[in-house]
Amino acid sequence: MALDMDTNELLVIGYFDLLIHQVHGEWATKNKKILLYVNLAQRLCKKFRKIEFQHTPRAQNEFADALATIASMIQHPESSHIDPLRISLKEEHAHCFHVEAEPYGKPWYNDIKMYLEKWEYLEGITNGEKKNIRRMANGFFLNKEILYKQTPDLGLL
Template sequence: MAEYEACIAGLEAALALRVQDIDVFGDSILIICQVNGKGRTREAKLFPYNTYLESLVKKFRSITFTHLSRTRNHFADALATLASMLDISATMEVQPRAVRLQWAPAHVNIIEISAKCQDGKLWYIDIKNFISSKGHPPEASSKERKILHRLATNFIICGEKLYRQSFDGIQLLCVDEDKAAELIEQIHEGV
């Protein structure tokens, strides 16, 4: 019943905002199949929910329902949480927002960008130089110097190689983008 309640509340809010076209994403296969006509409700207590949901669906110009498996519903959970915190009235003007899906954690994108933007320098060279007492880069601002100092506390140099110490004490070798691609390829080949 909670899935029906959530879906109905969302559609009512959209109708109150005069939305005509909507894409609905949900992790309840029961509801998605029923509104797409691939199944029927068998439980008597769900008949009123199903009937009301079908009447709401008819009020939209176009509506699609897409099932997200529970492993892919982080986006739906986040939207549901945000929607429950808002008090939406019919007089409120809502601007549409473009949502960009990101397939990797943000820190991965930052590392990839910084690795490509250093004019041929390795992404970790400033950290390595700082640890080996060569100091800060001459062009670094005071804020960048503080960040470098804080970052360097998680790294150590052993021989000529730089390692990052993980939270569980494992030392992770720092490599450049080419070496990382080579290692990933070897791992996936089963070497």
């Protein structure tokens, strides 16, 4: 895409340090599947007047990962013009904007959070409802004020 835009100088930022060193020719490429990719990248590098590679650790690259995910979901038009994205950073996590309150003013997870936080139940609930709350609470993790859903691989949502 950079070549199609007649770009002469390019800064490539990547989190895969091994690949950056392989494209530079500093490290050997043993994996045959990656060798074709490295060779193609090296040929493309020669088409720029100046190209620079910068390593960014993956942990510091969350924003770029999010943009790449968004870009992979968008149908690109046939024209070379793509409207710019308007991105704003929020003070709260995105999930805070999508939780709907129940009619009594509390979110659906209130009973689970209260149980994990204080080991208490709402007044007037039955033993069956208490058992259900305890069972559901096993699938959640409370970190300060944020309630996370645990996935089978111990990830947190």
